[in-house]
Each structure stands twice: as C-alpha cells, then as structure tokens.
Amino acid sequence: MFVGDSMTIGSAGDFTWRYRMWQHLCSLGEPFTVVGPRTALHDKESGEPVSHAYADPAFPPDARRHLAGWGEGWLHMAPLIGDAVRAHRPDLLLISLGLIDLGFYTTAEQTAENLRSFVGEARAANPGIRMVLLPVIPNVRADHDLPFAEQCRDLNVRMAKAVADLDTGASPLLLASRPDGYELLTDTYDGTHPGPSGEHRLAAAFADAMHQAWGVGGPYARR
Template sequence: MLRFMPVGDSQTIGSAGEHTWRYRLWRHLCAEYGGPFTFVGPRETLYDKAADAPVSLAYADPDPGFPRAHLAGWGEGWLHMAPLIGEAVREHDADVLLVALGLIDLGFYTNAEQTAENVHRFVAGARAARPRVRMVLLPVIPNIRAHQDPAFAAQVALFNDLLAKAVADLAEPRSPLLLASAPPTYDLRADTYDGTHPGASGEHKIAAAFADAMHQGWGLGGPYGGH
C-alpha cells in the first residue's frame, strides 16, 4: 500500500466545515490510481477558528473512507516541520510526502535564504528516517500579502527560486524529489475566501498541482480531473 503524508500549514490542515485539498486529492487518487493507498500522519483534525485550536473533525464530507491523517498545522512552516518530519515518517512509514509550506515562514519567522535552509533540514530528516522516501514540494502560491506588499512578493519569488534549486541539488535516484507547479490560474478572488486560504476551487487547484506533478514525473495516477 502506498502511503502519502500531506505536510503543510493552514492551507493544508483546513478549518472546520471545509473539504480541504487533501480530500480532493484523495477523491482523485481513488479514481485514477490503480493500487491501494492511504494518507498517513500523526494528526487528523481541522482547525477550529472559534476555539482557536486544531480540535475539529467537522469535514464538509464526513465520508468514513476518507483518510484524514496528515502532518499540518495552522501557523506552522518549514521551521516547525523540519524537526518533526523524521519521527513522523518513521512512525507512519510514509512513502510520499506532499509538502505545501513556506508562506508562514516568510510571513513571520525566516527570510527566503533561512527558509531554504530549513527545506534542506526537512529533506535530510525525512531521508534519515526512510532513505527511499519520495517528496513533492509545492512553491508558495499566490496570496494577498504578496499581492499588496512588493517586498514580501520579492521574498516569495526568491524562496520559490531557492526551492527549485534545492530540488535540483538534493536529487537522489533512490529518494526522488518533484517540484510541483504553482496553479497557473490561481485567482485570489475566486479561489480563496480571504486572499490566502483556499475555497472549493482553490482546493481543487492545489490538489491538481500535486496530482499532475506525480502523474507527469512518476507516471502515478492520471491527470487531475476535478473529482
């Protein structure tokens, strides 16, 4: 069984009442991937905005077949996940990491170069736990702060360049890395509800970024069909 681990920040954990891009990708893989698979990770909850804590299981679709497991947290970035990833990969035998991080780091904690250093720490930690782990890394996608703040936009652009360089520099045949493409038609008004967090169409576009990268890079599954 192929074991995927979604790793991310608020865009990945989602909040109460949402489907999440994790759910959209699961539906896609159910239709397009020919073998058994699941999602794994040490967490299952959504973020509850009223409680200001990740304590909700109120997914928009309560389908009991949906594997809710993940390693994502509201307000967490590469800085936070780099120290956690080794244990999570080891404990849950993750085969493929689906990683969407960086916005929180750049917004609150580290500059582009420091964030890229944490990417290297993350990859090293995951490989130390499971030398053949595969990873798909998503660049920081369009967001309202980058739209309004040219200096922040420059940091996002620089980090995305450094992320692409890290994927190239850290490439290993036994532990391949894929750089997903940011959704080309991502629209802050149509695809988010606040300029940062995805609505339904945004969830589909993020899921498509991961699905299409794996299909094109590894022949896994098929092109995203918006299931």
C-alpha cells in the same frame, strides 16, 4: 502523507485539498493509504486543531490523516518529520509549506535552509522516500507589501535550486508547478486559504506533477 500549513490542515467546515486528492486517488482504482499523526481541522473559535467538522462527513477518518498545522511552516516541520516518517512509514510526502515562514518567522534564505534540513531528516528516517513540493503561492499581502512579494519570489527560486541540488535516484524530489489558473479572488475565501475551486487546483498540481514526472497515479480530472 500530506505536510503543510493552514492551507493544508484547513479549518472547520472545509473540504480541504487533502479530501480532493483522496477523491482523485480513489477514482484511479489503485491501492493507497493516507498516513500521518494528525486528523483534525483548525477550529477558529478556540484557535486549536480540534475540529472534525469536515464539509463531507463521509470523508473516512483514516483518510483524514496528515502532518499539517495552522501557523506551522518549514521551521516547525523540519524537527517533526523524522519521527513522523519513522512512526507512520510514508513512501511519499506531498508538501505545501513556506508562505507562513516568510510571513512571520524567517527570510527566504533561512526558509530554504529549513527546507534542506527537512529533506535530510525525512531521508534519515526513510532513505527511499519521495517528495513533491509545491511552490509558494503569494497571498493577498503580496499585492501591497512589495518586500514580502520579493521574498516569495526569492524562496521559489531557492526551492527550485534545493530540489535540483538534493534530488537523487534513490530519493526523488519534485517541484510541482503553480496550480494552473489559480486566482486569489476566485480560488480563495480570504486571499490566502483555498475555497472549493482552489482545493481542486491544489490537488491537481500535485496529482499532475506525480503523473507527468513519475507515472504515478493519473491526471487529475478537472471539476
């Protein structure tokens, strides 16, 4: 199950990195199922998650499932994840959260506490669940807002500590690396949200982390 903010839900006309991951998993020829309570993209005109205008209309409806929202972070997902795990029964969560928290809602310290709450709620619903977390990728705001940039660095340190503290053999946690070669100028369309090349890099970060650490899937074929 994909869990994330605006970078994960995407907006009307996007492929999304979820689509790129689905393509990757299909290419491996191994069985998998994408689960989650939502399927839509964010519609910028209405400001609501009501669009189904994916860039590839052949993206199957079942593979579009996720738990992601425009403007939603750890603060919002921690209270939702338990019910989502119980209802949709994922074995694995691919999580990209944190930037929106720091931008609008919580400090790095508070965000890290919400992360820990999220992990606890997910495990209460499925004690054997596995989770891969992506570190925060500072957006263009960090170029001119030094306190915000420091909060991004602080949260990534706290995320690494939380993963080290909370990782267990029964319910492994994994912190992926920052996507290889990710550049805001070329991999986003607005300094925050991924364009096609950024989508591939995000998917690759998750795919390669799972393969290298757990032997799950295979290395991402660079496109």
